[in-house]
Amino acid sequence: MCEGGINTGQMKQAMAMVDDQLALAQQWLEQLHHLADHGDRAASSAELAQVTVMLGQAREKIENAVNQLDVGTDDVTIERV
Numbered sequence: 001m002c003e004g005g006i007n008t009g010q011m012k013q014a015m016a017m018v019d020d021q022l023a024l025a026q027q028w029l030e031q032l033h034h035l036a037d038h039g040d041r042a043a044s045s046a047e048l049a050q051v052t053v054m055l056g057q058a059r060e061k062i063e064n065a066v067n068q069l070d071v072g073t074d075d076v077t078i079e080r081v
Helices: 008-038 042-069
Strands: none
Touching: 008 042
């Protein structure tokens, strides 16, 4: 796959699947954060809130990576034989 380039469509689909998984984990962690908060577990609640934010940042990075897939580079040429 690397010798002939990458299939950006497949790459985008794979990244979308990872993003979906992170979104689900983010939702679960938000629920756990609220449960810990309501249960007077401030330290656990704060940690879970931080993880939720980090997952949001990771999802932003994935979105940026997807957007960069469409940006071509000048030093790559494709030759059909």
